[in-house]
Amino acid sequence: MYLATESAAKWIALAATLADLFVALPLWWLFDPQASQMQFTEHVAWITSPPIYYSLGLDGISLPLVLMTAGIMPLCVLASWNSITTKVRGFMASLLVMETAMVGVFVAMDFVLFYVFWEAMLIPMYLLIGVWGGANRLYAAIKFFLYTLAGSVLLLVAILVLYFYGGHTFDILALSQGTYPASLQTWLFLAFFAAFAVKVPMFPLHTWLPDAHVEAPTAGSVILASILLKMGTYGFLRFSLPMLPDASRYFTPMMVVLSIIAIIYGAYMALAQIDLKKLIAYSSVSHMGFVTLGLFVLNQQGIEGAVLQMVNHGITTGGLFLCVGVIYERTHSRLIADNAGLAAPMPLYAALLVIFALSSLGLPGTNSFVGEFLVLVGTFLWSKVATALASLGIILAAVYLLWMTQRVVFGVPSPHHFPKLKDLTQREFAMLAPLVILIFWIGLYPNPFVSRMHQSVANTIDSMSRAKVAPTAHPSARRAVPLLADSGEQPKTQDPSQ
Amino acid sequence: MSLYGPDLLALLPELIIVATACLVIVLDPVTSASRRDLLAWLSVGALAVCLGLTGGQITTLNVRVLAFSDLVVIDAYARFWKILLYGVASLTIFMSLPYLKIERVHLGEYYGFILLALSGMMVMVSGADLLTIYLGTELMSLSLYVMTGFNRSKPRSLEAAAKYFVLGAFSSGILLYGISLLYGLAGSTKLVSIANAVGARGADDPLVLISTILIAVGFGFKLAAVPFHMWTPDVYQGAPTSVTAFMAVGAKAASFAAFMRVFVEGLGGLKADWSFLFLLISVATLVLGNVVAIVQTNIKRMLAYSSIAHAGYALIGFVAAGRSVGASGGTPGLASIMIYLALYSFMTLGAFAVIGMLRKGGIEGEEIEDFTGLAKRQPVAAFLMLIFMASLAGIPPTAGFIGKFYVFMAAVEAGLAWLAAIALIFAVVSAYYYMRVVMVMYMRDPNPSSAAPSCLVNSPALSFVLACAVAGVILFGVFPNPLVGFALQSVLTLK
Numbered sequence: 005m006y007l008a009t010e011s012a013a014k015w016i017a018l019a020a021t022l023a024d025l026f027v028a029l030p031l032w033w034l035f036d037p038q039a040s041q042m043q044f045t046e047h048v049a050w051i052t053s054p055p056i057y058y059s060l061g062l063d064g065i066s067l068p069l070v071l072m073t074a075g076i077m078p079l080c081v082l083a084s085w086n087s088i089t090t091k092v093r094g095f096m097a098s099l100l101v102m103e104t105a106m107v108g109v110f111v112a113m114d115f116v117l118f119y120v121f122w123e124a125m126l127i128p129m130y131l132l133i134g135v136w137g138g139a140n141r142l143y144a145a146i147k148f149f150l151y152t153l154a155g156s157v158l159l160l161v162a163i164l165v166l167y168f169y170g171g172h173t174f175d176i177l178a179l180s181q182g183t184y185p186a187s188l189q190t191w192l193f194l195a196f197f198a199a200f201a202v203k204v205p206m207f208p209l210h211t212w213l214p215d216a217h218v219e220a221p222t223a224g225s226v227i228l229a230s231i232l233l234k235m236g237t238y239g240f241l242r243f244s245l246p247m248l249p250d251a252s253r254y255f256t257p258m259m260v261v262l263s264i265i266a267i268i269y270g271a272y273m274a275l276a277q278i279d280l281k282k283l284i285a286y287s288s289v290s291h292m293g294f295v296t297l298g299l300f301v302l303n304q305q306g307i308e309g310a311v312l313q314m315v316n317h318g319i320t321t322g323g324l325f326l327c328v329g330v331i332y333e334r335t336h337s338r339l340i341a342d343n344a345g346l347a348a349p350m351p352l353y354a355a356l357l358v359i360f361a362l363s364s365l366g367l368p369g370t371n372s373f374v375g376e377f378l379v380l381v382g383t384f385l386w387s388k389v390a391t392a393l394a395s396l397g398i399i400l401a402a403v404y405l406l407w408m409t410q411r412v413v414f415g416v417p418s419p420h421h422f423p424k425l426k427d428l429t430q431r432e433f434a435m436l437a438p439l440v441i442l443i444f445w446i447g448l449y450p451n452p453f454v455s456r457m458h459q460s461v462a463n464t465i466d467s468m469s470r471a472k473v474a475p476t477a478h479p480s481a482r483r484a485v486p487l488l489a490d491s492g493e494q495p496k497t498q499d500p501s502q
Numbered sequence: 503m504s505l506y507g508p509d510l511l512a513l514l515p516e517l518i519i520v521a522t523a524c525l526v527i528v529l530d531p532v533t534s535a536s537r538r539d540l541l542a543w544l545s546v547g548a549l550a551v552c553l554g555l556t557g558g559q560i561t562t563l564n565v566r567v568l569a570f571s572d573l574v575v576i577d578a579y580a581r582f583w584k585i586l587l588y589g590v591a592s593l594t595i596f597m598s599l600p601y602l603k604i605e606r607v608h609l610g611e612y613y614g615f616i617l618l619a620l621s622g623m624m625v626m627v628s629g630a631d632l633l634t635i636y637l638g639t640e641l642m643s644l645s646l647y648v649m650t651g652f653n654r655s656k657p658r659s660l661e662a663a664a665k666y667f668v669l670g671a672f673s674s675g676i677l678l679y680g681i682s683l684l685y686g687l688a689g690s691t692k693l694v695s696i697a698n699a700v701g702a703r704g705a706d707d708p709l710v711l712i713s714t715i716l717i718a719v720g721f722g723f724k725l726a727a728v729p730f731h732m733w734t735p736d737v738y739q740g741a742p743t744s745v746t747a748f749m750a751v752g753a754k755a756a757s758f759a760a761f762m763r764v765f766v767e768g769l770g771g772l773k774a775d776w777s778f779l780f781l782l783i784s785v786a787t788l789v790l791g792n793v794v795a796i797v798q799t800n801i802k803r804m805l806a807y808s809s810i811a812h813a814g815y816a817l818i819g820f821v822a823a824g825r826s827v828g829a830s831g832g833t834p835g836l837a838s839i840m841i842y843l844a845l846y847s848f849m850t851l852g853a854f855a856v857i858g859m860l861r862k863g864g865i866e867g868e869e870i871e872d873f874t875g876l877a878k879r880q881p882v883a884a885f886l887m888l889i890f891m892a893s894l895a896g897i898p899p900t901a902g903f904i905g906k907f908y909v910f911m912a913a914v915e916a917g918l919a920w921l922a923a924i925a926l927i928f929a930v931v932s933a934y935y936y937m938r939v940v941m942v943m944y945m946r947d948p949n950p951s952s953a954a955p956s957c958l959v960n961s962p963a964l965s966f967v968l969a970c971a972v973a974g975v976i977l978f979g980v981f982p983n984p985l986v987g988f989a990l991q992s993v994l995t996l997k
Contacts, residue, residue: 051983053990054911094881116907120898127892130937134945135877142945146937153897153933157926160907164914164922195923 010092014085017096021077021103028074028107035067037456040463042113042177050117054167056174059113064460065241066110068315068453069234073110075438076230076322077103080223082435083329087222088136095136098128099223106231110238115163115174122199122235123156129224129232137219144212144219151212155202162195166247180246180467186254193251196244203236206296207266210289217285218338222329225281229288229325230318237295237314241307241464245299249468252302259300260386264393266293271400275407280328280338283408284321287364290397291317291372297394298379302468306382307461308454313375315453316363316446320372323360323439327353330432334425340408345417349425354413356428356436361409363443365401371446512559512569512576515552515584516624522548523617530610541610542595545617549588549595556584566995568630572692575630582992583627583759586844590752591620593851593967598744600961601858605742605866607653615652616748619645623756632681632691632768635760639677639724642756643670646749650741662740669723669733677720683713684768693768700771714769718779721764724757727817728786731810735798738806743858743866746802750809750854751847758816758843762836766823766996773832777824780817785924788814792928795935801857801870804935808894809850811932815909816842818925822912833993834915838908840989845901845978849893852971856887859964862956872956873939875948883958884943886972891936893975896929900979908986 035043042061050058062070080099088095101124108121126149134145167174170182184192202209213233217225245252270290277283295317298310330353331343347354363370366377376398383391428436446453510517526541533541559567559576567576594616602608622641629635647670651663685691687709688699700710722730738746765776791811798804816839823835860867860876867873877884893900906929910922958964978985 051986053986091877094877120903123898123903126897127888127940130940131944134941142941145945146934146941149937150930150934154927154930157930158923160910161914161919161923161926164911165919167911168915 013093013096014081017099018078018081020100021074021081024103024107025074025078028071031062031067032071032456035062035064035456037064037459040459045113047113050114054172054174056116057114058117059175060111061113062111063463064457065238065311065464067456068311069110069231069238070107072234072315072318073103073106073231076226076318079322079326079435079438080226082431083226083326084221084223085431087329087333091135094131095221095223098131099227101125101128102132102227106227106235109235113176115166115176115179115243117174118176119156119160119163122159123153125232126152129227132224132227133216133220136221137224139219140215141219144215147212148216151202151209155199155209158195159199162192165192176242182247184248186250189248189251190254193244193248193255196239196248197255200236200239200244201262203239204233204292204296205236205289207262207269207289207293210266210270213289214282214285217288217325218279218281222325222332225325225329226322229284230322233288233292234314234318237292237299237310240296240299241311245302246464246467252300252468256300256302256386260297260383260390263293263297263300264390264397266290267297267394267397268400271397271404274404275400277404278340280331280340280343280408280412281325282338283340283404284324284328287401287404288317288321290401291321291364293397294376294379294394297390298375298382301379301382301386301390302465303382303385304461304465305378305385307464308457309375309378309380309382311457311461312446312450312453313372313379316371316375319439319442319446320360320363320370323356323436323443324364326436326439327357327360330428330436340411340415344411344415345413346425347413348417350427352428352433356440358409358413359440359443361405363447365405366398369444369447371443371450373447374450509569509574512567513574515555515559516621516628518548518552518555519617519621519624523614523621526617527611527614530614533610535608538608538610539599541613542599545595545613546592548617549592549620553585553588556581556588564995572694573631573634574625574628576628577995578992579759579763579996580624580628582840582989583755584624586755586847587620587623587627587752590748590755590847590851591616593855593970594744594748594752596963597747597851597855597858597967598742599963600959601742601744604859604861604959605653607655607742609652612649612652615645615649619649619748619752623752626756627759627763629760629763630693630767632684632693632696632764635764636674636678636681639757639760640674642753643674643724646670646745646753649745649748650737652745653742656740658740659742660740662737665740666733666737673720673723673730676716676723680713680716680720683709683716687713693764696768697770700769705772705775710772711775714772714776715779717764717769718776718783721757721761722783725754725761725813725817726810727783727813728790728810731787731790734810735803735806738809739800739802739868743802743854743868746805747851747854747858750805751850754809754813755843755847758813758839762820762839763996765820766832766836773824777821780824781821781921784814784817784821785921786814787811787817788925788928792931792935796931798935799870800868801873801939802868804870805850805853805857808932808935811928812842812846812894815906815925816846818918818921819909819912821921822909822916822918825916825918826912833990834908835912836996837986837989837993838905838912840993841908841982841986842905844985844989845893845905845974848901848971848974848978849890852886852968852975853890853894855964855967855971856883856890856958859959859961860956861959867956870939870942873942874946874956876943876956876958878948880958883960886968887943888940889972889975891939893979895933895936897933898979899976901975901982902979904979904982904986 045061048058050056105121105125112118130145130149134141170179205213267290270286274283274286295310295313298306363372366372380391619642622638625638647667650666651660653659684696688696726734788811791807795804795807819835819838823832826832862872893902896902896906913922
């Protein structure tokens with residue numbers, strides 16, 4: 005990229021991300037929802053001793069995440085079109101490296117390969133925040149870097165320990181079939197937790213997120229919120245649950261409590277923010293709490309809701325961050341007070357912002373409603389109190405998002421910005437419109453999404469319920485599927501094969 | 503002559519290196535200043551010839567050629583290290599070419615000393631007798647003392663040389679004392695006889711333990727392991743940068759090679775004892791190295807502490823080798839050290855090559871602050887430095903990750919998962935100071951008031967060194983298979 009001029013770099017990056025999207029899109033139709041094994045696999049020997057493979061594959065859990073990544077990246081390039089003015093080539097190169105690593109994380113079927121991708125995005129993300137970020141970017145960048153690295157080094161130890169206990173293999177599927185002693189599972193779970201909970205981020209480990217979100221450029225914030233955070237929950241789902249079922253069950257109360265704290269605490273923090281990006285950052289903590297909650301109630305509805313919510317959060321929060329980026333380019337301020345009263349000068353923008361905000365608070369008809377509903381159904385099967393507390397998060401989300409919308413869209417305009425505000429350009433509309441379409445598509449007709457993940461989620465639960473060490477702890481998870489059918493609330497989640 | 507024929511043939515690479523060294527020193531006074539480059543090329547040519555010879559010496563893997571009545575051994579293990587050392591020495595020579603000219607100390611005998619130090623290292627890695635190894639160590643150290651003080655006009659260079667000499671001589675004395683005690687026990691200084699004597703007397707014999715400790719201390723100095731690391735920061739900072747690179751990489755690799763041979767072949771019976779000793783040393787080394795590096799403002803000093811920390815990581819592999827039981831018998835641990843040091847060579851040589859050629863108003867810019875805004879002025883140089891720093895921090899997909907991966911894998915296999923966890927947490931600490939260099943290069947704008955911003959003085963030789971280093975870091979980071987296979991094969995002759 006250093007050979008190209010700066011404007012060519014933008015076009016190259018856009019072309020590359022779009023090409024990626026067009027390569028990824030057919031997977032949606034080629035994917036066989038009935039198949040229970042990995043699809044589109046690739047298996048090439050990489051390192052002989054120990055046996056490490058360049059092994060890729062997709063299942064119903066990684067498919068939506070890969071597509072989301074491929075879809076979000078062109079939008080990130082578009083969002084940076086005019087806002088990045090210095091070192092454009094380096095910026096675009098970093099974006100592309102990020103995309104490689106992020107897609108790699110979701111499709112890697114070898115644990116070491118996964119770790120390589122997982123860590124490879126540290127440096128480009130560090131540069132994205134640190135070079136092109138806001139005023140306090142140095143602090144935010146190194147904080148992000150050290151938090152994530154500190155979490156993930158323990159993951160490496162856990163991977164190595166699993167290798168020796170799991171029959172000298174790094175193959176993720178083989179390791180998921182293994183049986184491990186309960187005390188070992190506890191340790192491994194904690195090591196996994198360190199890596200994944202930092203990324204999500206779960207409640208006590210979330211403090212890097214507001215800093216990183218606020219200081220990162222728009223594209224960086226979008227990548228962080230839409231994709232990076234999902235890697236943490238993906239990790240829990242792909243590794244913690246199937247490989248360490250006993251420890252997962254053992255730690256479920258802790259995980260649920262932490263999730264609920266994140267939901268409520270994140271929402272309360274969001275209420276208090278005067279900075280738009282910080283508000284959305286804390287709302288991410290809250291929304292990701294729903295995802296971890298859904299994962300750790302350990303039943304079909306909860307996990308399906310969680311996976312769907314991962315995609316939803318990527319779409320909705322990505323949209324919100326793009327909106328903040330749009331307005332920041334015009335007013336050079338992220339404060340709510342400086343951006344008040346946009347309905348009159350920017351009606352189209354205001355309309356889209358309202359849609360994203362409504363989707364984020366889980367209005368029926370939008371995507372988040374379906375995801376959060378499934379999560380809450382799953383939680384209800386586990387504990388009614390937890391469901392009640394988690395629902396509180398939805399109410400609080402309505403409060404802070406509607407309040408934010410009220411001020412930004414309909415508030416009293418700040419005089420010095422008002423005259424020169426222009427509505428969305430075509431480029432900006434083009435980057436927001438696909439997200440709006442997805443919001444309503446998933447909100448009104450989630451079946452294509454849910455049916456594709458159904459079998460894989462069932463597999464995960466299957467591999468958990470195969471009593472490995474403690475046969476008494478047979479979960480109610482398998483019973484949960486008919487329960488949903490009885491309730492009749494979400495008939496569309498039913499796979500025809502069931 | 504015919505009596506010694508096979509012996510001399512076995513030592514042919516060493517002889518060629520020594521002969522070339524003498525030739526270079528003799529030719530130096532009769533070579534005009536403008537043609538001194540030829541001496542460097544002569545040295546590199548000798549290295550290339552030796553590479554071919556060493557590669558050809560071992561045709562079948564399990565052969566151990568003993569020469570000079572078992573004083574010297576030529577085996578796959580020695581071959582691995584020699585090939586690495588040839589590479590290190592040639593890159594050092596290429597790095598020195600522009601460096602010495604800029605520093606105005608371009609004298610031919612410099613290349614002679616590099617070759618002499620190299621021949622010492624080669625004797626170390628091939629020594630089958632404690633005295634041979636000691637002789638190699640001394641030859642290497644004496645040459646390095648001189649090279650450290652090579653920049654005669656700089657007081658710091660001289661001070662470093664004096665410090666290095668005094669402490670180095672002291673440590674050699676301790677090493678020699680340990681050797682003499684072992685001689686008293688075994689009646690011989692051959693590693694084989696020592697192994698037998700130690701086996702006969704058992705690990706509880708106080709004399710055996712004392713001599714083991716003394717030898718460990720002597721090697722501890724050479725490896726720069728805590729608490730014998732005190733000389734490292736001063737010497738690394740004071741020595742000409744190309745010499746620092748040679749010391750940090752070549753001397754460390756050769757010392758590790760000899761150290762491993764002595765402790766595995768000679769003192770292998772005391773595994774249980776020395777693995778505990780080195781467990782303490784490795785933890786102390788990587789903790790102190792990483793923590794103290796944080797507060798350094800001089801990048802050569804920072805890399806000195808980082809090289810201490812890296813010795814700590816490599817020692818983990820050695821602890822794992824000592825602790826491991828079962829069929830593999832410590833092979834993964836020993837091989838992991840070889841992999842680690844080979845990969846460490848690339849990134850460290852690359853980093854020092856950048857540092858040596860970074861000039862600020864004609865003076866070497868060796869403060870971390872001098873890197874401020876380098877990404878803006880010289881994006882390629884800054885990007886290379888970024889890769890070297892990421893690799894030193896052990897972030898995939900660079901070579902540094904592969905090195906750490908194998909060391910920790912050996913540690914986990916030996917049941918030392920907790921040690922791997924501690925070491926990795928200190929790797930996060932190390933990421934902080936490595937990333938600080940990236941931060942000043944990429945995220946700070948150059949101070950407009952400073953008259954002469956630092957920039958990299960490029961030259962074909964430097965470009966070559968950087969290209970080799972970055973190719974090694976990236977290629978072995980992505981395709982480590984050849985190196986890993988080579989190390990795993992070579993380590994088998996160590997027994």
